[in-house]
Amino acid sequence: MARVIQPFEFVEPSTIDEALGLASSEGSRLFAGGCELVLSMRRGLARYNRLVSIMGITGLDGFRAHPKHGLEFGAQVKIRQLANHIWVGKRWAALHEAMEQLHPPHIMNMGTVVGNLCSAVPYYDLPTSLYAHRAVIRIGDASKVRDLPIDDFYVGSRLTALKPGEMVTSVFVPPPVADAGSAFKKIYKARRRSEDLHKINAAAYVALDAAKEAIVDATLVVGSVGFKPVRIVEAEAALIGKPASHATYEAAAGIAAGTVAPLTDAAWVEEIRSEWIRILARDVLEQAASRARSRHDPAEDAHLAY
Incomplete structure (x- = not known):
C-alpha cells in the first residue's frame, strides 16, 4: 500500500x-522527472528533507539527433x-x-532518460539499450565535464560512479555505421512470490560488411540479471567475422x-532464466542484423540541419 509522502523542502x-x-x-537529492523518486518515497524506501529540481537550470534541455553526427540529449529532455x-x-x-515499451504511459511524458539512468534500478530497460549503443555519460560540476562510458557508470546496486558535487549533464550516443542495425526485446513472467524472476531484457547492435554477408562489429547486452546490464x-x-546467419x-x-x-540456488529458476537469455540474445541479434541488411537511409545524401 502506498504511503503518504513526508513533508520536504522543494527548490528549483x-x-x-x-x-x-x-x-x-545531508538529506538532499537532485532529481529531474521524479518518477522513480516519488515511487520510492511513497513506498517508504527513501526519505529526503530537500528535493532539488534540475528542470529550471539553463542549458540542460539540448537535444540533437543526426544520423551522421550522433544523438545527444541533456538531463532535462523527456523520454x-x-x-x-x-x-x-x-x-x-x-x-x-x-522507450516505446515503457509503462505506465506517464513515464514517457514525465520521465527523463537521464533520470532513468541515474536511478540505477537493475531491471530498467533504457540502460540495457544504451549499453548496446555504447553511450557515453557526460558528467559535470560547476567548472568542467568528464566523459564516462556507460559500461563504467554503474558501480553497485542502485549506485553510480557520480562523485559528490557532480551530476549527469547529458548523454551522447555515437552514430551507427552505414550498414548497422540494433534491436531491443524483453520477456515478462508473472510472479507467484516477490523473489521470483520477473523480467529479462536484451539489446544488440550488429554491423555488416559492404556485401552485407559477414558481421564486422557487434554488441550484445543482457539486463535484469544483476545490478547493471x-x-x-x-x-x-565470437560474432566478428562470422556469416550473418541464423546459426x-x-x-x-x-x-x-x-x-x-x-x-x-534454485535449479529450476536458473534453467528458465538461461533459456530466456538464449532466446532473447538470438532474437535481438537476428533482428539487428536484418535491419542492418535492409536499411535504407535517405540521410546519406541529404543535407540535414541539427
Whole structure:
C-alpha cells in the first residue's frame, strides 16, 4: 500500500553550481522527472528533507539527433521527446524500442532518460539499450565535464560512479555505421512470490560488411540479471567475422546463456532464466542484423540541419 509522502523542502535553482550546492547537504537529492523518486518515497524506501529540481537550470534541455553526427540529449529532455523523433527510431532502434515499451504511459511524458539512468534500478530497460549503443555519460560540476562510458557508470546496486558535487549533464550516443542495425526485446513472467524472476531484457547492435554477408562489429547486452546490464563480450568476439546467419546467432546466444552467472540456488529458476537469455540474445541479434541488411537511409545524401 502506498504511503503518504513526508513533508520536504522543494527548490528549483537556475544554475548547476547552485543546484549542486543545495544538493550537497545531508538529506538532499537532485532529481529531474521524479518518477522513480516519488515511487520510492511513497513506498517508504527513501526519505529526503530537500528535493532539488534540475528542470529550471539553463542549458540542460539540448537535444540533437543526426544520423551522421550522433544523438545527444541533456538531463532535462523527456523520454517522449526522444521517442517521437524520426531519426531516433531509424538509427537508434534499440533505444527507441525500449522507450516505446515503457509503462505506465506517464513515464514517457514525465520521465527523463537521464533520470532513468541515474536511478540505477537493475531491471530498467533504457540502460540495457544504451549499453548496446555504447553511450557515453557526460558528467559535470560547476567548472568542467568528464566523459564516462556507460559500461563504467554503474558501480553497485542502485549506485553510480557520480562523485559528490557532480551530476549527469547529458548523454551522447555515437552514430551507427552505414550498414548497422540494433534491436531491443524483453520477456515478462508473472510472479507467484516477490523473489521470483520477473523480467529479462536484451539489446544488440550488429554491423555488416559492404556485401552485407559477414558481421564486422557487434554488441550484445543482457539486463535484469544483476545490478547493471551485462555485455556478453565472449559472444561479441565470437560474432566478428562470422556469416550473418541464423546459426551464427544461435551459437552466440548459447554463449550468452552460459556466461551469465546464476542469481539463485534454485535449479529450476536458473534453467528458465538461461533459456530466456538464449532466446532473447538470438532474437535481438537476428533482428539487428536484418535491419542492418535492409536499411535504407535517405540521410546519406541529404543535407540535414541539427
